[in-house]
Amino acid sequence: MDHFNYRDGQLFCENVPVERIADECGTPTYVYSRQTFTDHFTRIRDAFAELSPIICYSIKSCHNLSILKILKEIGSSFDVVSGGELKRAIEIGADTSQIVFAGVGKTDDEIIQAINSGIGWFNVESEQELEQIDRIAGQLGKPATAALRVNPDVDPQTHRYTTTGRKETKFGVDVERARRVFNEFGKNRHVALTAIHIHIGSPVNKVEPYIASTTKAVELIRSLRKDGFEITALNIGGGFGANYEGSEAPPAKAYAEAIIPILRDVGLQLILEPGRSISGNAGIVVGRCIYTKSSGDKQFLISDVSMTELLRPALYEAYHFVWPVNPETGFVPPHRGRDLKMDSTVLMDVVGPVCESGDFIAKDRWLPLVARGDLIAAFTAGAYASVMASHYNSRPQAPEVLVEGDTFRLIRKRETYDDLVNAERSCLSNLNPSG
Numbered sequence: 107m108d109h110f111n112y113r114d115g116q117l118f119c120e121n122v123p124v125e126r127i128a129d130e131c132g133t134p135t136y137v138y139s140r141q142t143f144t145d146h147f148t149r150i151r152d153a154f155a156e157l158s159p160i161i162c163y164s165i166k167s168c169h170n171l172s173i174l175k176i177l178k179e180i181g182s183s184f185d186v187v188s189g190g191e192l193k194r195a196i197e198i199g200a201d202t203s204q205i206v207f208a209g210v211g212k213t214d215d216e217i218i219q220a221i222n223s224g225i226g227w228f229n230v231e232s233e234q235e236l237e238q239i240d241r242i243a244g245q246l247g248k249p250a251t252a253a254l255r256v257n258p259d260v261d262p263q264t265h266r267y268t269t270t271g272r273k274e275t276k277f278g279v280d281v282e283r284a285r286r287v288f289n290e291f292g293k294n295r296h297v298a299l300t301a302i303h304i305h306i307g308s309p310v311n312k313v314e315p316y317i318a319s320t321t322k323a324v325e326l327i328r329s330l331r332k333d334g335f336e337i338t339a340l341n342i343g344g345g346f347g348a349n350y351e352g353s354e355a356p357p358a359k360a361y362a363e364a365i366i367p368i369l370r371d372v373g374l375q376l377i378l379e380p381g382r383s384i385s386g387n388a389g390i391v392v393g394r395c396i397y398t399k400s401s402g403d404k405q406f407l408i409s410d411v412s413m414t415e416l417l418r419p420a421l422y423e424a425y426h427f428v429w430p431v432n433p434e435t436g437f438v439p440p441h442r443g444r445d446l447k448m449d450s451t452v453l454m455d456v457v458g459p460v461c462e463s464g465d466f467i468a469k470d471r472w473l474p475l476v477a478r479g480d481l482i483a484a485f486t487a488g489a490y491a492s493v494m495a496s497h498y499n500s501r502p503q504a505p506e507v508l509v510e511g512d513t514f515r516l517i518r519k520r521e522t523y524d525d526l527v528n529a530e531r532s533c534l535s536n537l538n539p540s541g
């Protein structure tokens with residue numbers, strides 16, 4: 107699952123005690139395991155090997171440049187959703203001809219940037235967007251290639267905020283409209299519309315929704331081909347799960363065994379956009395207990411990790427396993443599930459210092475007693491954690507550390523208070539003195 111394990115009562119990332127990192131780098135800090143990133147990427151690549159897919163790691167899940175570089179070196183390409191993410195991919199020398207650019211609201215500047223950098227595919231979400239890409243490609247005299255994002259109307263059985271493949275969501279176009287888009291834009295334009303893109307949600311911890319959506323996509327592709335359109339690629343998006351509690355995410359092999367038979371004889375370049383399944387289990391966020399307190403019947407552990415470092419619990423009531431880094435003897439957790447009631451564990455909420463009642467990272471959890479200064483870790487925080495961090499309450503962004511075997515290195519510095527005010531300080535002189 108990952109390389110975060112307790113040894114002799116201490117949490118290790120690979121061969122490094124997490125306490126050592128916290129002592130050197132302070133808290134809160136994101137800690138990543140290089141081996142976990144590469145293991146998860148390799149498992150997906152091997153599972154789908156029969157179809158030689160282009161694996162476009164979804165940068166939005168964890169966008170640190172060092173992580174992107176590591177993944178590029180083992181053969182990953184990238185899924186970007188903004189000019190900023192494209193900049194990151196270019197910065198680490200990614201092969202832009204293998205990049206897919208998704209997102210419902212690409213601006214003209216982003217379209218120009220993407221065409222000029224020679225990206226592989228625009229994942230197009232509307233007719234207006236396609237018209238605009240066509241116009242800009244014509245003006246620049248540079249042809250572009252696009253996949254039409256089709257909404258297969260399949261329920262991925264996940265959180266409503268991360269469901270994307272239902273027809274009432276803002277993403278893509280429905281199957282009927284897809285045919286009309288091909289009739290209008292499918293031939294003789296500056297944009298070659300030669301692929302279909304589907305992404306149904308995230309995380310999707312079942313294979314059946316992929317079977318349903320891929321089957322629908324193949325039906326559409328067959329009927330488009332009958333009408334004379336050349337379709338060369340199918341992008342089935344991301345959404346494969348990560349393990350937050352146990353082994354709730356099917357292994358890469360299970361997804362592949364469900365999807366490959368549908369595509370085996372269709373003659374398409376398969377594109378995948380996995381994010382969380384590669385990065386989710388590859389990171390934790392480490393914090394310190396600042397205070398403990400009780401209020402009424404409730405016990406609180408107030409940590410220096412808050413919604414500004416890990417927003418998912420506040421936003422989706424998402425579950426992250428939280429546990430002391432160096433628990434007392436007898437309290438090494440047997441698993442990462444919700445029910446860890448043991449003798450002398452206490453029911454508590456783990457909260458942060460931010461001024462919001464929604465600022466919690468774990469609610470109603472049985473935890474061993476923790477004292478001021480003790481370290482805690484929130485697990486499965488490699489995906490959608492550092493990338494969703496905010497500066498709310500003027501909190502500087504936490505650093506990121508990468509562990510490689512016996513060693514660790516900083517891959518993003520902790521922000522300072524000066525970093526927080528610099529962009530404004532230089533504008534103070536713009537104030538109208540009489541105002």
Ligand code: LLP
Pocket residue numbers: 164167185208268270305307308309343344345346379380381382383418489490
């Ligand atoms: N492709 C597209 C078009 C996407 O929209 C996404 C994620 C992915 C690929 C990657 O999905 P993954 O393999 O990571 O599941 N903030 C939420 C997740 C939002 C996902 C957005 N799109 C969370 O924290 O759970």
